[in-house]
Amino acid sequence: METYRTHFVMWTVLGLAAVFISASALSGVKGIVTQKVLLHCPCVNRNVRKTIIWQLEEHTIVLRHDGSNNHTTIGTRYENRVSLFLNEEKDNCSLLLSGITVADHGTYKCSFTADAFVYEQVILHVAASYSVCMDLVSDQASVSSGGGEGSRVYQCKASGGYPEGQIHWELEGHPLVNPSRRDVTHLDNITGLYSLTSNLTIELSEGETLQCVVENTALASNLNSNSSCNQKHMPIEGSIHYKVQVAAVVAVSLIVIFIVGVLLVFLLTRCRRHERSTRDTERQERGVTQSFNVYEDDSA
Incomplete structure (x- = not known):
């Protein structure tokens, strides 16, 4: 019963952490007109022979990389403004967007194939200072x-x-x-x-x-x-206030991740101690039983 309760608490903590991290990710990134922004898309264990597609909303193709022939096609609006990092790191499908314009505002989708078809979404909020x-x-x-x-x-x-x-x-x-x-x-x-x-x-x-x-x-x-x-x-x-906001979000995220890590270590340590204690108790009981059986044999 105690092991079940410990596992329940551990999975609850993991679930809350996942919800927090997902909510933080949905806030998107901010891009300033004429500047650059990095749209993150980790693609660990992707099939390098398959295609990577970056698109804006559901209708505008930003970039399409065909892994079978290592050929990249760039959308008309994004020529000379986008680049990938596949040559430096094959598990990094992030997109660097330069020369930001108001028309770049929206939800971007990065899709690739790993064990299954996977896609990541990034919301780009465009702003310009007066x-x-x-x-x-x-x-x-x-x-x-x-x-x-x-x-x-x-x-x-x-x-x-x-x-x-x-x-x-x-x-x-x-x-x-x-x-x-x-x-x-x-x-x-x-x-x-x-x-x-x-x-x-x-x-x-x-x-x-x-x-x-x-x-x-x-x-x-x-x-x-x-x-x-x-x-x-x-x-x-x-953008100074925005940088302060970003720093605050990052700091809070790191604190939450640290707390979750400490809780997981504590819970795992407690589980191992409980299992070790259970094994020791069972070992002692088997020893007592064996000693009792030997005694009965000698008496007979």
Whole structure:
């Protein structure tokens, strides 16, 4: 009964660990536009004579490697942008994707043949950081813009980002409530990137600080205007928060794996001790029985 209980606990722990690791894997990977990303696909014990296929969703072939003649065919959209690592490591079917675009967003499937047909899925979340700038565009607001005599019009621009973000206005670090503003959103049909423009009409007191903030949920960051639109400026990277999130997930995963390992070692050690104790008890009982039989024979 004790051995059964121990095995039940051990398999329960393994099941919970598997669920946790699977849930972590389903979160996918993040790729930044124009950069590179590695889509993992371990293919241990694969049949090297069979075909490896990478595809996006169910309709777009990214790459097809025929193991029988060592020939690789690459989809039209992915020419000069994808590569495998089979020459370095035959059990690694991971795909390196370069020059990421918005169109690369989606679920990728890596399929190969081992003892049976196997496939791995990787979700790629594409994001792009906005370039943000702000300028005073009018010293005197027009009557149609809703401004008073001392009102001015400020313009905030956020360009080249993905997914669609939101512009917020702040005065002295606090959000403006019901501001007089006019917003325009433009989607580039070629690149899939968004450009946002917000015109704010407001009357500022001397010394007050106004800034626009661009929210990009995919990068878990808010970008503040720190330059004039009339000056050259570099895009503000919003991937720092994402890196922190990834590090936290990895740390938690390692801790869980360590705890599971310790529990398994403990349970296995306990099982072995129980089995050894059972064998010793049986051995002692057999010895006593044999001694008793010898004694009866001598008495007879």
